[in-house]
Amino acid sequence: MDKLLEVKDLKTYFVLDEGTVRAVDGISFEIKPGRTLGVVGESGCGKSVTALSILKLTGPRSKIQGEILLYKDGQVIDIAKLDPKGDEIRSIRGKEIAMIFQEPGASFSPVHTVGEQIMEAIMLHQKLDKKSAREAVIDLMRIAGIPRPELRIDEYPHQFSGGMLQRAMIAMALSCRPRLLIADEPTTNLDVTIQAQILELLKELQKQFGMAVMMITHNLGVIAEMAEEVIVMYLGKIVESAPVEEIFYSPMHPYTKALLESIPKIGKKVKGKRLKAIKGIVPDPYNLPTGCTFHPRCPEFIKGLCDVRIPELVEVKPGHKVSCLLYGEVKNHG
Numbered sequence: 001m002d003k004l005l006e007v008k009d010l011k012t013y014f015v016l017d018e019g020t021v022r023a024v025d026g027i028s029f030e031i032k033p034g035r036t037l038g039v040v041g042e043s044g045c046g047k048s049v050t051a052l053s054i055l056k057l058t059g060p061r062s063k064i065q066g067e068i069l070l071y072k073d074g075q076v077i078d079i080a081k082l083d084p085k086g087d088e089i090r091s092i093r094g095k096e097i098a099m100i101f102q103e104p105g106a107s108f109s110p111v112h113t114v115g116e117q118i119m120e121a122i123m124l125h126q127k128l129d130k131k132s133a134r135e136a137v138i139d140l141m142r143i144a145g146i147p148r149p150e151l152r153i154d155e156y157p158h159q160f161s162g163g164m165l166q167r168a169m170i171a172m173a174l175s176c177r178p179r180l181l182i183a184d185e186p187t188t189n190l191d192v193t194i195q196a197q198i199l200e201l202l203k204e205l206q207k208q209f210g211m212a213v214m215m216i217t218h219n220l221g222v223i224a225e226m227a228e229e230v231i232v233m234y235l236g237k238i239v240e241s242a243p244v245e246e247i248f249y250s251p252m253h254p255y256t257k258a259l260l261e262s263i264p265k266i267g268k269k270v271k272g273k274r275l276k277a278i279k280g281i282v283p284d285p286y287n288l289p290t291g292c293t294f295h296p297r298c299p300e301f302i303k304g305l306c307d308v309r310i311p312e313l314v315e316v317k318p319g320h321k322v323s324c325l326l327y328g329e330v331k332n333h334g
């Protein structure tokens with residue numbers, strides 16, 4: 001199958017007075033056309049920085065190393081090498097790769113109508129006159145499930161509910177028919193019923209437009225609903241990657257297992273039994289633990305091994321990779 005995006009050994013560091021934060025620390029993955037990659041992990045593990053690196057939006061204090069290869073019309077562009085303010089990345093943002101965020105408010109200015117802002121996005125990449133752009137916006141708003149778009153186009157962001165503004169942001173993201181949509185916690189702030197509707201909408205649009213989706217979330221329910229392939233991140237690294245069924249039915253990394261045990265399961269509620277929380281907290285990014293960075297929180301920690309050796313991500317089954325010293329070292333020697 002052909003490729004759309006291939007990330008190789010990506011490292012995104014922030015160099016600050018307090019020290020260096022290795023927000024993303026040597027990750028590799030691939031996104032195929034039309035497929036959905038789920039990226040899951042606790043707050044601060046580097047999910048958003050991974051997404052922002054792909055669009056070169058990590059800001060002046062960041063350093064990006066590695067390769068971010070975009071396959072486009074038989075050519076390969078290494079986004080990692082592009083000037084973050086240059087024309088080439090500008091022609092990729094929105095047009096090839098679009099992004100939607102948790103906070104639709106961040107994408108819309110309060111002083112312009114929603115319609116004006118989506119029109120601006122369209123006219124940036126397509127040569128359309130104002131009248132055709134307005135028609136295109138109405139169409140997009142309708143596709144994104146906004147009722148009476150011919151009226152709502154002239155309303156301001158504050159006149160939209162959270163769910164409707166999220167739909168408007170999706171309409172804006174789709175305006176240039178991107179091949180990849182990065183969705184960073186797109187439903188986190190919404191009511192559960194609206195969340196489900198937005199996820200359904202994304203799935204439908206994905207089918208209709210044939211685009212790939214990178215779905216970033218801390219919610220395994222969203223992963224189960226949307227993803228085909230999954231990467232699990234912890235402190236800037238991928239600790240496990242596999243097809244979604246493998247992640248849910250045969251998780252290998254103790255962190256993935258702990259994430260799964262911390263979600264409620266219908267029909268599995270045992271009276272008086274509490275959900276397991278992952279013990280401890282995510283370590284300070286300036287002062288990472290030695291060896292495997294998950295070892296202080298790991299229920300399967302082996303002293304003298306996990307606090308000393310740094311595990312590598314290895315393929316233990318076809319398509320299923322894990323970065324844990326329990327697989328490999330111990331098993332091979334045991």
Ligand SMILES: Nc1ncnc2c1ncn2[C@@H]1O[C@H](COP(=O)(O)OP(=O)(O)OP(=O)(O)O)[C@@H](O)[C@H]1O
Nearest residue numbers: 014021023042043044045046047048049050059285
């Ligand atoms: N501009 C920045 N300057 C310095 N550090 C940053 C910057 N952006 C992110 N970080 C740090 O990089 C690490 C990864 O952050 P990131 O936002 O990618 O996490 P995340 O997994 O997306 O979390 P969340 O789910 O809370 O958004 C964190 O330690 C964060 O504090």
